[in-house]
Amino acid sequence: MxxxxxxxxxxxxxxxxxxxxxxxxxxxxxxxxxxxxxxxxxxxxxxxxxxxxxxxxxxxxxxxxxxxxxxxxxxxxxxxxxxxxxxxxxxxxxxxxxxxxxxxxxxxxxxxxxxxxxxxxxxxxxxxxxxxxxxxxxxxxxxxxxxxxxxxxxxxxLEADLEAGAAIPDPTLPAGWTLAPRSRFDWQSGFELAKRITPKNVARYEPPVEARFRFPPIRPLIGSLFMKLGGDDSKRYVLRAPDGTIAGIAWYSCRTKQGGMNSAGFDLDPAHPELAQFMLAHAISTIQAASPGRRIEFNFSDWQPALFQAAEAFGVKKRFGSHRMGLKFQ
Missing domain, CATH: 3.40.630.30 (Gcn5-related N-acetyltransferase (GNAT))
Known part of the structure; x- marks a missing residue:
């Protein structure tokens, strides 16, 4: 060997x-x-x-x-x-x-x-x-x-799936809340949210420090080109409270070529579990409109249970669970 x-x-x-x-x-x-x-x-x-x-x-x-x-x-x-x-x-x-x-x-x-x-x-x-x-x-x-x-x-x-099916209507946010497209160059939103919500056990291996979020401007351009050549289009959103505080972020990958699958991921402030249903509805309706007739694959962190609970209401099924493991050299 x-x-x-x-x-x-x-x-x-x-x-x-x-x-x-x-x-x-x-x-x-x-x-x-x-x-x-x-x-x-x-x-x-x-x-x-x-x-x-x-x-x-x-x-x-x-x-x-x-x-x-x-x-x-x-x-x-x-x-x-x-x-x-x-x-x-x-x-x-x-x-x-x-x-x-x-x-x-x-x-x-x-x-x-x-x-x-x-x-x-x-x-x-x-x-x-x-x-x-x-x-x-x-x-x-x-x-x-x-x-x-x-x-x-x-x-x-948790890895979970929603098989291709009937479209769902666009959701409506509570008064004062906004969900807006997020620039591919915006690393600050994810950093701001992570600083507030990352659990201590996760921060031990994935600390919410600026160096882990900041990236050179060329990186998102290369990432966008890679996705385009690979038959995907990315969509990113940021959820803000009425006072402007970032409460969640979402990212979707929608197929642009024949075959393949769509995917979505989220981070949501655990202080606002009532917004999980809105985030899932927005993801499903947006992806279905952009790339209909395909399965959507979801990944949910186990420390954000409200997201998967909301997903189940839309017919999303658990596929399997995963452990995230770390090793420190120093």
Missing amino acids: TIRPFHLPHDLDTMNALVMQGFEYPENPEWSIRADEKESMLDRVQGAKRMWPLLRFLRFFSPIFKDIMRGFIAEKDGKPVGLINFMRQRDEPEWNIANVTVLPSHRRRGLARQLVAAVLDDLRARKARTAILDVVDKNLPALRLYQEMGFEIFTGS
Whole structure:
């Protein structure tokens, strides 16, 4: 067995193939990658390949682009059988680990442990401060592996779906409240909200400090181009109270190409749970109008239960829960 570094852009197709095969769980089908997810992922991989000349140039000027996607690939007799990716968060020494994937035919041989160990060794050499990953809460073998390697659970989330269906009417906000489009260059709104509402257990690994939110102006432009080439359009909103206080933010991804899926995420001040229903209604009606006939995938933080409770009223169904785990190097 050989474990080698992940190389851009040559390994994008390899990554795509491994994820599509490796994220299949016949015994737990709700964990498996769905057909529309595969369609979206394929378009995004093709978009990334088209953007590579620009990204290669930008890597000389910013750690964000230099470390946009690193990783390792495990090979058996020259054939890829496992994958892991990791990416820097902003310019901070904080890293996200993703796509921990082993083909079903090569599981239970310690390969995932070798891949994670390779990443942790690499991050130590880079003087990383923290590493964060997500794992399905009922995937006990993976959970035990990460705990044995030093990760601890610090929060969680719910993945949920709304299948394509009848449109819902636009919601009406209480008097004085506003929900307005948010500029792609606006990092301050998310920072202001996070400072007020981030729980202590989450702040231990994802502290609401300015450096984690501020980004160079070119980053949202590159992100917008990547989404366009990948067949998606992003929409962002900010919810304000009558006194101007930011009470919530929302972000939607709407498909512009054939096939694929839509998605949405939210942050809402827990002091205003009564507005969760409005935020969900706005998300569903906006996405359905922009990209009808497709499933909408939602991600809800477990410390914001009002959002999922509101979603259930619109027919959103839980798919699975996840633990968010962190490891500190320093």
